[in-house]
Amino acid sequence: MPEVEIHGRCDARFARVREVFAESFRSQGEIGAAVAIAVEGELAVDLWGGHLDPARTRPWQRDTLVNVYSTTKGVTALAAHRLVDEGRLDLDAKVAKYWPEFAQAGKGALPVRFLLSHRAGLPAVRKLLPNEALYDWEAMTSALAAEAPWWEPGAAHGYHAVTFGWLVGEVVRRIAGKSLGTYVRDTFARPLDLDLHIGLAEREHGRVADILQPPAPDPSGEAAQLFARALAEPEGVTARAFMNPPSMALGPNVPAWRSAEIPGANGHATARALATLYGCAALGDAGGVISGAAGERCNTEQSHGPDLVLGVPTRFGLGFMLRQASHEGGRCLGAGAFGHPGAGGSLAFADPSLRLGFGYVMNRMGPRILLDDRAIALVEAGNACLGGAR
Numbered sequence: 001m002p003e004v005e006i007h008g009r010c011d012a013r014f015a016r017v018r019e020v021f022a023e024s025f026r027s028q029g030e031i032g033a034a035v036a037i038a039v040e041g042e043l044a045v046d047l048w049g050g051h052l053d054p055a056r057t058r059p060w061q062r063d064t065l066v067n068v069y070s071t072t073k074g075v076t077a078l079a080a081h082r083l084v085d086e087g088r089l090d091l092d093a094k095v096a097k098y099w100p101e102f103a104q105a106g107k108g109a110l111p112v113r114f115l116l117s118h119r120a121g122l123p124a125v126r127k128l129l130p131n132e133a134l135y136d137w138e139a140m141t142s143a144l145a146a147e148a149p150w151w152e153p154g155a156a157h158g159y160h161a162v163t164f165g166w167l168v169g170e171v172v173r174r175i176a177g178k179s180l181g182t183y184v185r186d187t188f189a190r191p192l193d194l195d196l197h198i199g200l201a202e203r204e205h206g207r208v209a210d211i212l213q214p215p216a217p218d219p220s221g222e223a224a225q226l227f228a229r230a231l232a233e234p235e236g237v238t239a240r241a242f243m244n245p246p247s248m249a250l251g252p253n254v255p256a257w258r259s260a261e262i263p264g265a266n267g268h269a270t271a272r273a274l275a276t277l278y279g280c281a282a283l284g285d286a287g288g289v290i291s292g293a294a295g296e297r298c299n300t301e302q303s304h305g306p307d308l309v310l311g312v313p314t315r316f317g318l319g320f321m322l323r324q325a326s327h328e329g330g331r332c333l334g335a336g337a338f339g340h341p342g343a344g345g346s347l348a349f350a351d352p353s354l355r356l357g358f359g360y361v362m363n364r365m366g367p368r369i370l371l372d373d374r375a376i377a378l379v380e381a382g383n384a385c386l387g388g389a390r
Contacts, residue, residue: 004030007062008047013385017045020381024374025050032060032209033362034271035378038279040355041287045382046272052209052363063195065208065268066361067252069342072198072267074349076165077116077319077340078281079172079183081294088175091116091318095167098174105148114153115160115167116319117302121149122167123160123309124240131247135260137179141170150237151308157316158308161241162248165264168319181261188289192280194273199261208268209363210253214344223367229311241309265343271359274348278339279357282350295352298338310369320349324370332371332379345372347379354386 004025010018014037024030032050036043052058083089089098091113096103102110114120125143133139144166151158160167169180176183181199189196197204214223230239242248250257257266277289284292299317307314315322320338333339339349339358344365350357358379366372 004049006047006049007060008034009043009045010047011044014045014382016381016385017378018047020377021047021049024377028374028377029364030362030374031056031212031364032064033360033364033374034060034064034066036271036275036359037382038275038357041279041283043272043275043279045275048271054212054364060209061207063207063270065195065197065200065204065270066346066363067208067211067258068267068269068274068346068348068361069252069265069344070161071269071274071340071342071346071348071361072262073164073264074320074338074340075184075188075196075198075267075269075277076168076172076180076263077298078277078290079180079187080112080116080168080319081290081298082187083172083175084297085291085294089171095171098171099145101142101145102170104146107149107153110149110153112171113302113318115164115171117316118157118160118164118307118314119154119303120160120167121151121153121156121158122147122163123150123158124163124237125244126235126240129245131245131250134245134247134262135256137166137261140166144170156308157303157305157314158237159241159310159314160264161309162262162264163241165262169261169263179261180263184263188277189273191288192276194269194277196267196269196273196277198263198267200258200268202255202259204268205255205258208258211251211344212364213251214365214367223369225312226310226369238309238311269359269361271361274359274361275357276359277357278348278350278359279355282352282355282357284352292352295338295350298350299336299352312369314370321370332376332383341371341375345375347371347375356382356386358382 034048037045280287280289303316
């Protein structure tokens with residue numbers, strides 16, 4: 001296979017990042033990808049390469065967009081924290097204060113904080129929903145407002161894999177008077193000139209890389225165990241979280257998915273946009289995204305331990321997946337970092353201690369539930385360039 005040409009720019013001090021990125025195409029099965037790092041609000045790394053398709057006929061471009069799955073959750077969380085900074089959202093207030101219909105099924109006292117920290121007990125809807133509901137905001141938020149928690153809110157946590165976006169997004173919508181995707185566009189994307197979308201206009205679909213499924217997982221690996229957990233109890237919380245509505249099985253390469261607003265899972269972005277957004281977040285008040293106080297809030301642990309949905313230990317802050325003490329690769333992230341990975345490999349985070357934002361996107365999914373080996377290698381390379389892993 002011919003050597004993949006790497007495009008873009010990379011400051012000399014981050015030469016190791018470029019080397020690792022190029023190596024991922026040679027030895028990690030990378031097909032198309034991009035990585036970006038912003039330091040002190042300026043892009044120090046902005047690289048891309050490979051192809052949009054498995055046949056390698058369509059070269060990856062500077063403006064290629066990628067569905068980043070749960071990396072979208074971090075963007076959604078930043079929107080909520082911006083409202084907190086503005087005094088419009090109280091994390092300890094009842095969700096029903098902003099969304100009165102949410103008080104159904106005994107949820108009247110549930111605080112907003114639990115939505116962001118995966119402690120609300122609403123990772124899924126029990127009743128099997130029609131396929132079209134996945135792309136219908138009102139259908140999903142109404143179903144969640146009527147749903148009873150799967151566990152006592154606050155007593156445990158479990159990954160709200162897709163429902164996170166509708167739950168937090170509806171609170172944002174009720175306060176801001178506009179959809180979550182529109183709020184992100186107006187508050188972050190346009191002011192910072194970010195190629196970042198939650199609800200992608202049809203005219204932009206042609207520049208989206210198709211997501212390619214990973215190879216069959218190792219039977220003893222995280223992904224295989226999660227799949228087995230769902231199959232063992234088809235009406236249980238794990239199966240419903242990932243398979244209800246059933247149209248989730250159609251994946252992200254369909255127009256309906258790209259056009260809908262599913263802010264827990266269907267953000268479309270470049271690595272450059274993610275690194276720029278988180279780079280500004282890392283600067284606190286000076287960055288214009290969230291305050292310094294919000295940065296500390298984002299990294300404050302809320303949930304740690306057995307995850308009732310994923311079946312592995314996880315650790316969350318207020319809307320962000322934090323450094324996972326139980327995950328060896330996760331220790332590449334700084335202790336004060338906050339961000340979110342996405343299914344198959346994408347990753348974006350802020351590290352206020354380094355005043356850094358990081359973004360990695362790709363189209364060939366890997367088998368990990370948490371951090372992907374390709375993302376870990378890039379983060380570790382960036383750490384080394386900045387003085388060594390921490």
